[in-house]
Amino acid sequence: MAALARAALRFLSRPSYGCVAGASFLQSSVRPGLARGICTASRLFGDAGEKSDGTLGAHSMQEPQLENETKEAKHEDDGSRKTSHSDDLEGEAIAGEEFEEQTKLRVLNRALEFVPEYGWSMEALAEGAEAEGLSAAAAGMFEQGAVELVVHFVRECNTQLRKQLTEENARLQQEQDEQRPVEEFLRDALESRLRMHIPYMDRWSQAMGLLLTPQALPDSVCLLTELVDEIWFQAGDRSTDFNWYTRRGLLAAIYSATELVMIQDSSEDYEETWSFLEHRLANASLATQAASQVKQTGESLVQGVIGAAITAKNLAGFNQRN
């Protein structure tokens, strides 16, 4: 039975149809941990060969979360182990999840290299997994597939922009240079953020489409709001009233429009895109000026209405002093 299991697993571990099928079959079943187990096990057996240890026996799956079996195995190995290793086990479980996260990150980062060739797809993820020394089935750990790759890329771009802007502001503060005008700052921030798409420009429309799918929509909206919030905060916006929303809404609209223009821009170094961006920012600043003027007028009107009410009250005799 053990030999049969081992042989079955070795068959499944070949980076071929079998493994991907096995992993995806298990993904559709109830326990996602099993899929992880198969991927990890296939990776281990695929490369490391047979482990001739007595404790292996018929074991071919592993679940870091199951504590009883570890206890049994440890009792077999080391009878003098103390019983306060439930903390150890919890630590191991958490460490196991972190290992999975780190592996995912490695595969995602590596898969980005294959995007120009394979697009934002499971093939790119599989190629990335193989390039990292894992089996192609490891791409099965991304349940949402290509969407996760795009979301990861956008998140990385936002992080990079945040670092860039923070460093720039720190440098300005140190050298005590004058703060740049807000419009210029916004233009530079948006330009550097959009330039991060250039290596993937051929496939960017596919990425934008993926970001609009229902499973990606919450994430992509979140990322966009984080982006515009970060840019405005670094530009010096400290508003705590409704301006918070109008400014970020404006910038998000400008960013989305410029992204669309960039996709079909064929000019030298995207000159048309940057001039489009400048024009939209100029329009926006005009609009905000007009809005503040309207607000001032509104306030004066309100003052007038209050004055009229008080006058009416006086005339009607409600303000008599006796």
Next chain:
Amino acid sequence: MLGRFSSCRLVLRGRPLWRYRSNETRIEPEEWESVERSKRRENGGSDGVDRALLCRIIRVDHAGEYGADRLYAGQSAVLGRGPVGPIIQKMWDEEKAHLQTFEELMVRHRVRPTALLPIWNVAGFLVGAGTALLGKEGAMACTVAVEEVISDHYNNQIRTLMEQNPQHYTELLQVLKKFRDDEMEHHDTGLEHDAEQAPGYAVLKTTIQLGCKAAIYLSERI
């Protein structure tokens, strides 16, 4: 077949196999993040601060102080030149200080303000001016009603934070406790100045308190 295997574990030399990466060296325990940090991450943020809760508290309190500021502005617009003018002005100044504190907290923690601020702007002013038009007692009744709701609200927040983990929220707890005491003082001032003699005191108080509770509920979420 799979059912049997799912209860098994891969173990090599007493350490779980997943600790080993093929073709690479073993991952040493020191390379992993400490368990405490990962546990903190599970709790939702560094230093054990529940960021969602913090944002919610600051957002709703900022909205509350903003509404109170507009309320006293409305009352002052009608009764500012009367005998209770100085009292209203004093309470208004304290609410302005509260608002400023929450604005600083909001910027420091990068919390978004509630999207309903323009509504609270107009509504607060109208309620303040409207009750003040009922006379000095009406204005005081409005103050009593609002300050009672706000004090309860602050108490609830203090209780929530104490239940979570008081050490991580020391500054915020201090602020909330001080503001709760200030609001209770306003409540008592309102009672001293004949709030209960306002026309339809019970109805007025209940209506205003219902409105305040609805505003609190909405501002926490929107």
